[in-house]
Amino acid sequence: MTASSSAYPMFDASEASIVRERAVSELRYGRPVLLMHGNLQYAVVSLDTATPEILSRFGDIAANRQELFITAQRAQKLGITAPYGALINVSDTDYEQLATIAYGFDTTANPSYRSASESLAKLEILARSALLLPAFMVFEIASSDHRFDGCVMLDAATLEHDSVAEAHFSIVARTQVPLKGIDTAEFVVFRGGVAQRDQIAIVVGSPDMSKPVPVRIHSSCITGDLFGSLKCDCGDQLRKGMQLIEQRGGGILLYLDQEGRGTGIASKMRAYGYQTAGLDTVDADATLGFGDDGRAYGAAVAMLRGLGVSSVELLTNNPRKIAAIENAGFTVRHRTPVLGLVTEENRGYLRTKVRRSGHMIDIESLKIPAE
Numbered sequence: 001m002t003a004s005s006s007a008y009p010m011f012d013a014s015e016a017s018i019v020r021e022r023a024v025s026e027l028r029y030g031r032p033v034l035l036m037h038g039n040l041q042y043a044v045v046s047l048d049t050a051t052p053e054i055l056s057r058f059g060d061i062a063a064n065r066q067e068l069f070i071t072a073q074r075a076q077k078l079g080i081t082a083p084y085g086a087l088i089n090v091s092d093t094d095y096e097q098l099a100t101i102a103y104g105f106d107t108t109a110n111p112s113y114r115s116a117s118e119s120l121a122k123l124e125i126l127a128r129s130a131l132l133l134p135a136f137m138v139f140e141i142a143s144s145d146h147r148f149d150g151c152v153m154l155d156a157a158t159l160e161h162d163s164v165a166e167a168h169f170s171i172v173a174r175t176q177v178p179l180k181g182i183d184t185a186e187f188v189v190f191r192g193g194v195a196q197r198d199q200i201a202i203v204v205g206s207p208d209m210s211k212p213v214p215v216r217i218h219s220s221c222i223t224g225d226l227f228g229s230l231k232c233d234c235g236d237q238l239r240k241g242m243q244l245i246e247q248r249g250g251g252i253l254l255y256l257d258q259e260g261r262g263t264g265i266a267s268k269m270r271a272y273g274y275q276t277a278g279l280d281t282v283d284a285d286a287t288l289g290f291g292d293d294g295r296a297y298g299a300a301v302a303m304l305r306g307l308g309v310s311s312v313e314l315l316t317n318n319p320r321k322i323a324a325i326e327n328a329g330f331t332v333r334h335r336t337p338v339l340g341l342v343t344e345e346n347r348g349y350l351r352t353k354v355r356r357s358g359h360m361i362d363i364e365s366l367k368i369p370a371e
């Protein structure tokens with residue numbers, strides 16, 4: 001084999017999605033990245049992963065002029081109105097105090113701040129990609145400052161929510177798996193999109209792709225799907241969804257790698273902690289800095305296209321899923337509700353879904369049998 005003498009690199013390492021994934025990796029290891037916006041450059045570290053030592057070094061380099069970025073949702077919890085988030089003055093704030101301001105249950109802090117620019121609001125997108133809390137230490141650096149040379153540098157303008165247009169997926173494996181109560185099921189593994197993660201489509205039976213196909217788009221819920229958590233209805237919905245598809249004579253279940261509505265298992269468990277302390281699911285996420293539901297359905301769209309689906313019967317109570325599929329050009333012929341068992345433990349969660357997230361569940365049906 002002869003070595004290539006091409007003057008061109010094998011791939012374009014400046015491609016926005018690759019730079020973003022490198023930045024994600026750096027942030028998860030607690031290291032700084034550079035966020036560019038026009039002539040401005042910000043050194044940024046994640047509060048979720050940076051150690052006190054890293055933060056202290058960061059503060060030394062910034063000569064104590066670093067600020068804490070929090071999202072608009074978290075700012076609102078602190079009584080601050082800032083549409084793109086806020087930059088909190090933290091010159092004399094220790095690590096514990098930073099965490100309290102950034103995502104603590106106690107929201108009584110009254111810090112001095114300035115409103116963040118639109119470009120810094122993009123840090124929330126980066127946090128979601130990295131499955132980290134959306135709180136960052138930020139320091140604006142001069143172009144003559146070379147102390148962050150070597151850090152991954154990304155352009156804020158390239159940080160957009162997972163868009164369908166950029167999602168390229170391909171099938172890497174498909175194989176039959178015998179499932180309890182299901183006649184035939186084929187697991188089709190797709191690879192692509194953000195971080196080239198693997199996503200699964202389960203094709204039940206042999207659906208006619210030229211007709212409306214029964215489809216459930218299911219976001220992963222380790223606690224509910226695997227362990228039978230009583231806090232939500234996910235496990236029931238998963239199994240009911242599969243049964244409904246089987247009863248229809250075949251269809252597709254898309255199992256999306258979107259734990260905790262895309263915030264990741266760590267943030268979901270933190271949110272559960274706040275729920276135990278009395279917050280509902282939406283307020284618990286907002287207290288951590290997250291918006292109501294930031295899930296993107298690019299992977300679902302790509303998988304349905306990859307399987308040759310154009311028209312669906314969607315098994316869901318969530319209007320956002322319908323909108324996402326319709327916006328991508330699919331015809332939603334029919335919607336079938338999927339409701340799990342209502343229990344004392346999940347009733348509040350289901351009510352919040354109806355009242356605050358617009359889920360189409362008959363509130364009367366949320367009475368538990370003994371009521």
Ligand SMILES: Nc1nc2c(ncn2[C@@H]2O[C@H](COP(=O)(O)OP(=O)(O)OP(=O)(O)O)[C@@H](O)[C@H]2O)c(=O)[nH]1
Binds near residue numbers: 218220237267268
């Ligand atoms: N952040 C957060 N995520 C949760 C909580 N409870 C469940 N989840 C996640 O919520 C998602 C629920 O997914 P789905 O059942 O597909 O979606 P849905 O929005 O309920 O819509 P349908 O079930 O289709 O009506 C999963 O990713 C769960 O991990 C919670 O309290 N906080």
Ligand SMILES: [Zn+2]
Binds near residue numbers: 232
């Ligand atoms: Zn769940």
